[in-house]
Amino acid sequence: MAANRGEQEALLTPAEVASMFRVDPKTVTRWAKGGKLSSIRTLGGHRRYKQSEVEKLLENSGMMIPEDQLPFYKGESED
Template sequence: MSAHSPESETLLTPSEVATLFRVDPKTVTRWAKSGKLSSIRTLGGHRRYRESEVRDLLNGVPQPRQTAS
C-alpha cells in the first residue's frame, strides 16, 4: 500500500506552484497542458497539482510520460 493515498495528497494551486518555481501562474498552466505536470480539476474547473509531483519536479526527479490510451 502506498504511503500517499490520493485522498490525503496535498494539492497546490497554480499560484502556489508558480511561487515555488518563481514563474508566472500561466506558465504552470502551460506545463499542465503540455504534459510536463499533471493536474486535477476541482468541481469548479480549477486546476490543482499534487504536491509530491511538484516537489519531485522541483528537485529534478524525472516524471514518467503519461500516454493516452
Template sequence: MSAQHPEPEMLLTPSEVATLFRVDPKTVTRWAKAGKLTSIRTLGGHRRYREAEVRDLLGGIPQQREADR
C-alpha cells in the first residue's frame, strides 16, 4: 500500500503578498495582527501566508475601472 500525500500548501512571504495588493509589507503584517489574514510562523519566527487565502482576499477587492485610470 502506498500512502497518499496531499499537495504541499503554497506559502507566500509578506513581500510577495504586499506586491499582489500593492501595499507595504508592514501593512500585510498589520492585517495579520488585526485578524484579516491568517499567518503561519516559520521556525525562524518569520510570517508566511497561505496563497489560497491571499488569492480569495484579493478576489474580493473591487478592481479599478478603466475609466478611473
C-alpha cells in the first residue's frame, strides 16, 4: 500500500470547529464520541477533525457561516 504523498487535507482543532458551529469545544468532543463527527488523534492524544467533513456537517445543519466570518484557515493569513 503506497502512502499518499499529495496535498494533505487540513485538520481543525476542536476550538476551530466549535467557532464554526458557535458551540463550546466540549460539545465538539461529545459529537466525536457520539459518532456525529469522526476525529483523528495526534501523537499527543489531541483530537483533530477533517475540514471537508466539518464543512459538510455545517452545510447539512443549515448553519452556513459567511466566508468573511470563517476562521483564518480558509486561506487567510493570521497577520
